[in-house]
Amino acid sequence: MVCPFGGNDCVTSVIDSRKNNEGIRRRRECSTCGQRFTTYEKADINLMVLKNSGEIEEFSYEKLYQGIENAFGGIDISAKKLKTLVDNVHKEIKSHGKKVKSKVIGETVLSHLKGINEVAYLRFASVYKEFSDVTDFEKEAAEFN
Numbered sequence: 001m002v003c004p005f006g007g008n009d010c011v012t013s014v015i016d017s018r019k020n021n022e023g024i025r026r027r028r029e030c031s032t033c034g035q036r037f038t039t040y041e042k043a044d045i046n047l048m049v050l051k052n053s054g055e056i057e058e059f060s061y062e063k064l065y066q067g068i069e070n071a072f073g074g075i076d077i078s079a080k081k082l083k084t085l086v087d088n089v090h091k092e093i094k095s096h097g098k099k100v101k102s103k104v105i106g107e108t109v110l111s112h113l114k115g116i117n118e119v120a121y122l123r124f125a126s127v128y129k130e131f132s133d134v135t136d137f138e139k140e141a142a143e144f145n
């Protein structure tokens with residue numbers, strides 16, 4: 001643990017831990033410079049996805065990244081830009097709470113892709129959105145014209 005007063009060389013220890021709905025609050029003391037400070041830990045593993053089938057599975061950042069990366073297959077986008085896009089989508093998904101419908105994830109990705117790349121948007125839409133028939137897909141495509 002890096003001490004905010006000293007630095008990397010400080011040795012800090014936990015003197016109190018408290019768990020609440022937000023996460024874990026830890027009171028720490030630096031034995032090198034004697035300062036006390038508080039840290040908050042928030043786990044990122046609790047986000048659950050409610051699938052259309054009714055099944056629940058743990059959210060996977062890798063899966064989200066893969067899905068978006070696939071939509072950009074063959075399209076020129078930098079790794080940094082792709083990562084930022086995925087992170088923005090992830091942030092928005094997390095804002096919905098601890099349980100999110102897979103449909104909401106798909107729609108969040110689409111809303112972010114829309115302003116970035118039309119081809120990636122349509123590709124993602126064709127995979128994730130439940131288009132009842134081709135007409136729906138054409139309607140989506142028409143929005144760009």
Ligand SMILES: [Zn+2]
Pocket residue numbers: 003004005006007010011030031032033034035
């Ligand atoms: Zn220190």
